[in-house]
Amino acid sequence: MSEASAPRDRAEALDSADELAKRRELFVLDDAPGVTYLDGNSLGALPAAVPGRIEDVVRRQWGELRIRSWQESGWWTAPERIGDLIAPLVGAAPGQIVAGDSTSVNVFKAVVGAVRLTRDGGAPGAGGRDEVLVDATTFPTDGYIAESAARMTGCRVRPVAPGELAGALGPRTAAVLLNHVDYRTGRLHDLPGLTAAVHAAGAHVVWDLCHSAGALPVGLDAHGVDLAVGCTYKYLNGGPGSPAYLYVRSGLQDRFDSPLPGWNSHVEPFGMRREFEPAPGALRGRVGTPDILSMLALEAALEVWDGVPVESVRAKSLALTDFFLECVEAYVPGGRLECLTPRAHAERGSQITLGCADAAEVMPRLIGRGVIGDFRPPDALRFGFTPLYLGFGEVERAARVLAEVVA
Ligand SMILES: Cc1ncc(COP(=O)(O)O)c(C=O)c1O
Missing domain, CATH: 3.40.640.10 (Type I PLP-dependent aspartate aminotransferase-like (Major domain))
Known part of the structure; x- marks a missing residue:
């Protein structure tokens, strides 16, 4: 396995073991690969039942x-x-x-x-x-x-x-x-x-x-x-x-x-x-x-x-944020980004914030490439992970695009 393909293979394995993966169908999201929505900590995606109601x-x-x-x-x-x-x-x-x-x-x-x-x-x-x-x-x-x-x-x-x-x-x-x-x-x-x-x-x-x-x-x-x-x-x-x-x-x-x-x-x-x-x-x-x-x-x-225990959401949230950090570490040269979110699970919510000196310029470029997070002044790139509709493949892609944008 090459260095670069390792996270992609891991993503595939994590996605196939993901018990919440089917929940994604309950949301209106982009079908085409190429958009990764990491802003559910600002505005959650639209549940498919809402328009009819x-x-x-x-x-x-x-x-x-x-x-x-x-x-x-x-x-x-x-x-x-x-x-x-x-x-x-x-x-x-x-x-x-x-x-x-x-x-x-x-x-x-x-x-x-x-x-x-x-x-x-x-x-x-x-x-x-x-x-x-x-x-x-x-x-x-x-x-x-x-x-x-x-x-x-x-x-x-x-x-x-x-x-x-x-x-x-x-x-x-x-x-x-x-x-x-x-x-x-x-x-x-x-x-x-x-x-x-x-x-x-x-x-x-x-x-x-x-x-x-x-x-x-x-x-x-x-x-x-x-x-x-x-x-x-x-x-x-x-x-x-x-x-x-x-x-x-x-x-x-x-x-x-x-x-x-x-x-x-x-x-x-x-x-x-x-x-x-x-x-x-x-x-x-x-x-x-x-x-x-x-x-x-x-x-x-x-x-x-319906039928989703918050505990399984938490388990997936931690797996998603762990995996994102792992991919960022694998793809982004050291020193370019600083993780502002605690590593310890007991101190981490469902979001990863990366400190980046030129965050204000980086985020629009990320959004232009379909990685939707947000920017909080002066230097924070925020990425929210919503376990009900996010997959590990998308997370790996987001980290890869991030690495290209900050390169
Ligand atoms: C922690 C926290 N409190 C309050 C608010 C905003 O409250 P409101 O819904 O009244 O705009 C936000 C909005 O993002 C928030 O993150």
């Missing part, structure tokens, strides 16, 4: 049934029904997640909610707790919103690297906002350990699952997470701008005091009462009229998960 929602449910669809087509209960479809993917029992709004809006609900839970829940020194600790490398929207949420609750934001969180927690901590997987480097943070540390400090934690849900097991219930948010347009393939979701642990729901109480979070939405009385359970995380077209596209998109 949207056609039915628009033509029949809206066009013919009109207002009756709020009941007869299940529009009114879609946020909690779809929340229950997301639940097993993030390790949550039913009744704790509602779909709706954007991640940004849900970060706001969750951070203010977490501060109120800590302050009103009798945590030791609750009144003096005036710090919201935020992942220092967070996706910007989380930081902006946490800052505003902190100001509104009389707190101040303190940025902290997740690895240094333990030393920063203390009697002033009201809430903590962390990303499960870092959007830029693909680093996976220690959700069980950090959640336990926040609890030991008497505070509540909010996890942003945008880059982990649908790519790896999260275990929200098992690890006692308080609140979590996430988007559905990345590894959950819900489509551009699809609704996000909010998880509130069942034991906290009665005390969860949303800063955005709307008529949809009211115990009796059609009672049209002047006073607000929150609905029981996760429903109080809802706000206003749900975005039904996007919501029902998401519901159809989630069908690709």
Whole structure:
């Protein structure tokens, strides 16, 4: 076997042993070889069931049934029904997640909610707790919103690297906002350990699952997470701008005091009462009229998960990212690219980020050659690996094209 053919042969063997390979047929993807989609960590591919469902929602449910669809087509209960479809993917029992709004809006609900839970829940020194600790490398929207949420609750934001969180927690901590997987480097943070540390400090934690849900097991219930948010347009393939979701642990729901109480979070939405009385359970995380077209596209998109354990997705994700790194090492001259994603499986999400001085020029050239990743300033080439529709042959090709482009 020649040096150059070794990764190609490995790819063939890995593809034929791949138990998830058939799932690709559930997506609309380029049939012709020559395009490798490595941007599912930004926008997941289109599940084939979605166009037909949207056609039915628009033509029949809206066009013919009109207002009756709020009941007869299940529009009114879609946020909690779809929340229950997301639940097993993030390790949550039913009744704790509602779909709706954007991640940004849900970060706001969750951070203010977490501060109120800590302050009103009798945590030791609750009144003096005036710090919201935020992942220092967070996706910007989380930081902006946490800052505003902190100001509104009389707190101040303190940025902290997740690895240094333990030393920063203390009697002033009201809430903590962390990303499960870092959007830029693909680093996976220690959700069980950090959640336990926040609890030991008497505070509540909010996890942003945008880059982990649908790519790896999260275990929200098992690890006692308080609140979590996430988007559905990345590894959950819900489509551009699809609704996000909010998880509130069942034991906290009665005390969860949303800063955005709307008529949809009211115990009796059609009672049209002047006073607000929150609905029981996760429903109080809802706000206003749900975005039904996007919501029902998401519901159809989630069908690709039927019968797929997240654990097998994780196993394939690690195999794909390992194989990509192996191919990059075999093809790209040493020193040209620097892997910014941790090698250790326990610290890796489903993305590989390669540092490259001329990344801004390299990525458009890669895209021109059919390798679709993305660029994050100043120097990051990001490649997302979606196990449900990606094969090892494509990964080998992407690494080969990358080597040619950077040569
Ligand atoms: C970690 C993280 N949080 C939040 C967002 C964005 O939130 P929104 O859906 O409100 O735009 C993203 C988008 O990529 C993200 O990666």
